Amino acid sequence: MKRKVLIICSFIATLLAWACPLANAQKERLAESAGKSTLNTKFWGALVYASNNKVGKEVNKGLAMRLGKAFKKYKTFELLGQHTQDKVFRDYVNWIVPSDELNLEFESKGPADGGGMKVLLKLWQKKKVLVKSDAVIKPGKPLFIAGPLWRDGRLLFVLELRN
């Protein structure tokens, strides 16, 4: 019985010894590509007013479609303000301030495995923190934060990593 267990363990150990360097090599390649993907990337943040009213400047169609799927209660999405930031300082405080009502403080923690950026987020409404979050943002996969209700709708904060 001991011999049986020993041989099974050896077999598994051999498999691991063979597979782990492969996995690590793949991981390194991913990290390398993730590192490269952060070059020429920029953050884009927007303050959006979601409602069912006729609005002025709407967000682009692609974003409107996504927002419509995420917040089914609302039909129109007005772009109130936006902030494009192409110089993001790693491990320093950065800001996305599309208006003085809602703004986002964030710290970049560098590239994440599998692409994207690790970020620590803090959404402020004036002088009050609404939410803190630890997230990974990937290019083309935005983050929507549903903020407070306002008039007939709701304020939304959108954060996107753009190439």
Next chain:
Amino acid sequence: MNRKEEIITRWIDGELNEEDRAEFDELMKDDPEFCARGRQQAEGIGDAMRSEISNDVQPPYPDFFNSQIQKRIRQESRQSSATNSASGFSVLWWLRSPLTWGAAALFLIMLFSRNDQLSSGDGSYVVSTYAPDPKVKVERAEYDDDAEATIIMLTGLDPIPDDVEIEGRDITAYEPSGSRGGGIFYAGEDQLVFVMERGIEGEPEILVR
């Protein structure tokens, strides 16, 4: 036949098990004469049989007798090899087993599918969330496949009064300023829009130009 006779008979036939053997040893110690008598009688029976039955007499139904012996030998040999294989374990048997290869394949699929998930990914994701105000709840913080976006849904926030005007800006650049995480915000061609300072508790104080 009493227990003593049974033990002696088993001893003569060489069929004592460990328990019987202990009992027999005890019996030999207590009553050696009885044992010797039993042995003598058994040998006497053997001698009587040998004297009565000729050596060259064929047993009845010899073919059947031989086939039964061969059958018994095959059975014992099979049992013995099964025991050996269970305790000895053959590596070749394991390598030949489809289960071994199935388990190995499953392991590799799991390993590489995990890496595949890392490489392709489902999108942005939230690791953790925290709302400092106890009234505020993070109702949802997850990636939505349909919207292809990660959603953080907050509930319990105080609504903004209707008479508050929210003026948005189009910021194109931000420069950090000061040691407390403040900054200067620009729009278009270096047009200064906001200047931000941090308050005592780190809260942003935005001066709108």
